[in-house]
Amino acid sequence: MLLLGPVQHASAQEGFEAVQEQCVACHGTGVSATEDVPSLGGIDAYYALLQLVAFRSGNRAGDAMQALTAEMSDNDLRAAAAWVASLAPPPVPEAPPPADASAAEGLAQEHRCNTCHGADYRGGKQIPPLRNQREDYLRKALLDFSTEKRLGSRAAMVEVAQALSDAEIDLLARYLATLP
Ligand code: HEC
Ligand code: HEC
Known part of the structure; x- marks a missing residue:
């Protein structure tokens, strides 16, 4: 018992x-x-x-x-x-990178993700890291910004996310989650 x-x-x-x-x-x-x-x-x-x-x-x-x-x-x-x-950054996951990593990289550059999130996406004082974050969470966060469920401290992300299609959000989430 x-x-x-x-x-x-x-x-x-x-x-x-x-x-x-x-x-x-x-x-x-x-x-x-x-x-x-x-x-x-x-x-x-x-x-x-x-x-x-x-x-x-x-x-x-x-x-x-x-x-x-x-x-x-x-x-x-x-x-x-x-x-x-105090927690160590996540390691590179086993999941494969996107089939077209260069398209993803171009998209990230076009939308200047790295100007705020850091050249290698490790984030900063007021900015979250994106590198090797969970893919499902990255996708959810971007969708939450685009639907204004999440506004963020300065609403910068709402504008960024609303300029992305669902397919582009999927691509960026896979790319950032699996950065080598
Ligand atoms: C029941 C599950 C659960 C528990 C317990 C929990 N969290 Fe969370 N936490 C979440 C979820 C889900 C999110 C994402 C929320 C969202 O955006 O939808 C989150 C988000 C966060 C974030 C924001 C991360 C980011 O990238 O923006 C921080 C920081 C955090 N949690 C810290 C904590 C701490 C510290 C504790 C304990 C005091 C805790 N969490 C307990 C589920 C949990
Ligand atoms: C103008 C600066 C800026 C640009 C450009 C930018 N971001 Fe952000 N991003 C931020 C800030 C600030 C936050 C935190 C918002 C908050 O306070 O919740 C954030 C949050 C996020 C989050 C949530 C992460 C988490 O841990 O919750 C994701 C995902 C994200 N950004 C992805 C992107 C992607 C992908 C791009 C390019 C398409 C991008 N960002 C471009 C400033 C920016």
């Missing part, structure tokens, strides 16, 4: 430490194995904090993230952002 009660946390755990296991359950430690859940490795603490605050205030959609951050103080969010920033 199974006698499993509620998970017992070490009594002294508070704030971010008390929820860190949940973060790991969805996001992994740097590399996400969950559909539509972003890998967090390589993200700067400042960008992470901006997003956590946006979830908490309801400015960014995401049921799980909104519910979790609603219970967190500013200091908890800072601790969470510092944890995110």
Whole structure:
């Protein structure tokens, strides 16, 4: 017979430490194995904090993230952002690159993705990395910007994403996810 009660946390755990296991359950430690859940490795603490605050205030959609951050103080969010920033960037996945990588590269250059996201897509202080992010999450994020479900801090991405067709979004997501 199974006698499993509620998970017992070490009594002294508070704030971010008390929820860190949940973060790991969805996001992994740097590399996400969950559909539509972003890998967090390589993200700067400042960008992470901006997003956590946006979830908490309801400015960014995401049921799980909104519910979790609603219970967190500013200091908890800072601790969470510092944890995110400590995670190593995701490795190159096994998935094959797009059949036409040069078309994808041309498209990225035409839309100047790398002027903001960094020459090698490793992101920056206020900018998320795109390199080796999950393909399904990249596609979802671009679609969320193009439909204005997600606006972002300065709405730059809405304009960028609305200029892309669905096929172009697919191509860019595969290209960025599999950058060697
Ligand atoms: C139930 C699953 C789940 C849990 C638990 C969870 N997340 Fe998330 N997280 C998500 C999803 C899904 C998104 C993407 C939301 C969207 O854009 O639709 C996300 C997005 C994020 C982002 C934004 C990443 C980016 O690239 O913009 C950060 C930062 C983040 N989570 C950190 C955390 C931290 C820290 C914890 C623990 C306190 C946590 N998450 C717990 C599912 C989860
Ligand atoms: C003018 C600067 C700029 C350009 C050009 C730009 N981006 Fe962005 N991008 C941003 C900013 C800023 C964010 C963060 C928005 C926010 O606050 O949520 C972002 C977010 C994203 C995200 C969400 C990542 C995540 O972790 O949630 C994706 C995907 C993305 N950009 C892809 C692209 C692609 C593909 C291109 C080229 C077609 C591009 N971007 C061009 C500034 C830019």
